[in-house]
Amino acid sequence: MAEITAQLVKELRERSGAGMMDCKKALGETQGDMDAAIDWLRTKGLAAAAKKAGRIAAEGLVGVAAQGTKAVIVEVNAETDFVARNDSFQDFVRKVAELGLAQGGDLAKTAGAAFPGTGRTVQDELAHRVATIGENMSLRRMAQVSVTQGAVATYIHSATAPGLGRIGVLVGLESTADAAKLVELGRQIAMHIAATNPLALTPAELDPAVVERERSVLVEQAKESGKPANIIEKMVEGRIRKFYEEVVLTEQVFVIDGETRVGKVVEGAAKTLGAPVRITGFIRYALGEGIEKQQTDFAAEVAATVR
Numbered sequence: 001m002a003e004i005t006a007q008l009v010k011e012l013r014e015r016s017g018a019g020m021m022d023c024k025k026a027l028g029e030t031q032g033d034m035d036a037a038i039d040w041l042r043t044k045g046l047a048a049a050a051k052k053a054g055r056i057a058a059e060g061l062v063g064v065a066a067q068g069t070k071a072v073i074v075e076v077n078a079e080t081d082f083v084a085r086n087d088s089f090q091d092f093v094r095k096v097a098e099l100g101l102a103q104g105g106d107l108a109k110t111a112g113a114a115f116p117g118t119g120r121t122v123q124d125e126l127a128h129r130v131a132t133i134g135e136n137m138s139l140r141r142m143a144q145v146s147v148t149q150g151a152v153a154t155y156i157h158s159a160t161a162p163g164l165g166r167i168g169v170l171v172g173l174e175s176t177a178d179a180a181k182l183v184e185l186g187r188q189i190a191m192h193i194a195a196t197n198p199l200a201l202t203p204a205e206l207d208p209a210v211v212e213r214e215r216s217v218l219v220e221q222a223k224e225s226g227k228p229a230n231i232i233e234k235m236v237e238g239r240i241r242k243f244y245e246e247v248v249l250t251e252q253v254f255v256i257d258g259e260t261r262v263g264k265v266v267e268g269a270a271k272t273l274g275a276p277v278r279i280t281g282f283i284r285y286a287l288g289e290g291i292e293k294q295q296t297d298f299a300a301e302v303a304a305t306v307r
Helices: 006-016 020-029 034-043 046-052 087-102 107-111 122-133 179-196 208-223 229-247 262-273 298-306
Strands: 059-067 070-078 137-146 150-157 167-175 277-286
Touching: 006 020, 006 034, 020 034, 059 087, 059 150, 059 167, 070 087, 070 150, 070 167, 070 277, 087 107, 087 122, 087 137, 107 122, 107 137, 122 137, 137 167, 137 277, 150 179, 167 179, 179 262, 179 277, 208 229, 262 277
Parallel strands: none
Antiparallel strands: 059 070, 070 137, 150 167, 167 277
16 A cells, blocks of 8 residues: 555645545545546545636525524535525535534534435535536535523525525524523614624724724824814714724614614613623624625627637
């Protein structure tokens, strides 16, 4: 048996286009035989999947799953919305979200977990589907929100199917109040988050670099007024407070009533429910955010195909 060296793994990666761990496993399964390892990857659908891995996958679905005092959100990408509307793909995303609950929202652990009824891991099942469907797909990200006592509410905006859509939100509420009523409150807050996309829960949790960048812009704007330095300072502080109202959840005006700040809404709910209520955190996923989508000229593409 040939020694499975880093150089051997690197060579197999270059020849097959498969991932490093898949190449290492293939060489181990075939006693270091390069050609046999390539065939092994092909039978698993991994070499075929790798050929498609360079294509941009910015469509797909965001899925949520909840159980008791914890909930998970996951984004699985595909190249086209056509695949995302497929029942089989939707079932895959739904099951991945459910498996994520058992793995504490850990993406790597979930990818390595057994996918029900297949004898494959989640990652291998995804690769199998890529090879079968002929379209690049990726298990992009996952997160969990949990509370010690209370509820975690989930919300999917414009749901494609139950628990699946293009924007998903989780909100954790710590409280001893009735769980069903907390979920109702949490769902309304989640709807607000889906609409406003806040950057942080409180001013203290906002990234200092974001605040400093905003402050620098506001200082330069205020200087153009020609006012004294002490007045400029007050102007900037007032505008920073306004900035918080735009990007911090507790400072935002609640979209449900259009007049009360979210922090005050939670305080009011605590009085109604008869127990303190605290938002512990939130997660908002919008499908494809941060992925640079490839722009194509369809007419030019057809012309090139004809040529």
